Amino acid sequence: MGQLEEIVRELESGDLTLESAMKKFEAGMKLSKYCSKMLDETEKKIMLLMSDEEGNAVEKPFEDGSE
Numbered sequence: 001m002g003q004l005e006e007i008v009r010e011l012e013s014g015d016l017t018l019e020s021a022m023k024k025f026e027a028g029m030k031l032s033k034y035c036s037k038m039l040d041e042t043e044k045k046i047m048l049l050m051s052d053e054e055g056n057a058v059e060k061p062f063e064d065g066s067e
Contacts, residue, residue: 004031
């Protein structure tokens with residue numbers, strides 16, 4: 001995430017050549033996709049809050065079927 005933030009700062013500075021900016025943009029997109037994937041995977045591992053029949057919150061582990 002820190003690398004992605006640094007790339008954004010560099011792009012926003014306006015000091016890069018077009019070629020350098022494009023390379024930074026590509027690298028930023030790859031990092032963004034990686035971060036998004038990691039976030040999705042982490043969210044799946046977090047305990048899900050489910051409601052029981054009475055509307056009470058019940059913690060239930062996420063089961064993705066990969067076990």
